[in-house]
Amino acid sequence: MLRLARLLASVLAFAACATAATAAVPAMAPKEAARLVAAGEAVLVDCREAEEWEAGVAAPAVLLPRSDFEGEQKQWRDFLAQNRDRRIILYCASGSRSGRLAAKLAAQGLKTANAGSFVAWQAAGLPVRQPK
Numbered sequence: 001m002l003r004l005a006r007l008l009a010s011v012l013a014f015a016a017c018a019t020a021a022t023a024a025v026p027a028m029a030p031k032e033a034a035r036l037v038a039a040g041e042a043v044l045v046d047c048r049e050a051e052e053w054e055a056g057v058a059a060p061a062v063l064l065p066r067s068d069f070e071g072e073q074k075q076w077r078d079f080l081a082q083n084r085d086r087r088i089i090l091y092c093a094s095g096s097r098s099g100r101l102a103a104k105l106a107a108q109g110l111k112t113a114n115a116g117s118f119v120a121w122q123a124a125g126l127p128v129r130q131p132k
Helices: 002-023 030-038 050-055 066-070 076-082 096-107 118-123
Strands: 042-046 087-092 112-117
Touching: 030 042, 030 087, 030 112, 030 118, 066 096, 087 096, 087 118, 096 112, 112 118
Parallel strands: 042 087, 087 112
Antiparallel strands: none
C-alpha cells in the first residue's frame, strides 16, 4: 500500500509540474497574435501534424509539426536559429500541444505564447489559407 501511495504521489507531482510549466506560458488571443506577426515582432507557428493542415492553416503561419520538434528537428532547428530573438506564438487544434511546446521553448530561453487553436483563429475572422 505504501508503494502505491508513493507511486501516486510521484505521478501527481509530475502532472503538477507539467501543468505549471504550461501555465507559465502566456495565452494570447488570436487577434493579438495576428497584430504582432503583422508588425514583425513575432512569428506564428502551426504545430499540428501535416495531415491536420488539410483543413486549412492561419495565413501567416509557419508549418512546423510538433513531431519534428520531438524528433530529429529537421525543420525546427533552422527555424529556431533564425527566430531566436522573436516571440514565437504557437497554435494547434485545441491549444494543448501548442501550450506544451511553448513551455519547452520557453525553458530554452525563448519568448513564447500560446494562441490556442486553429478554430479560435477562424472564429476571430482572421485569414486562413490552404497549405502548399
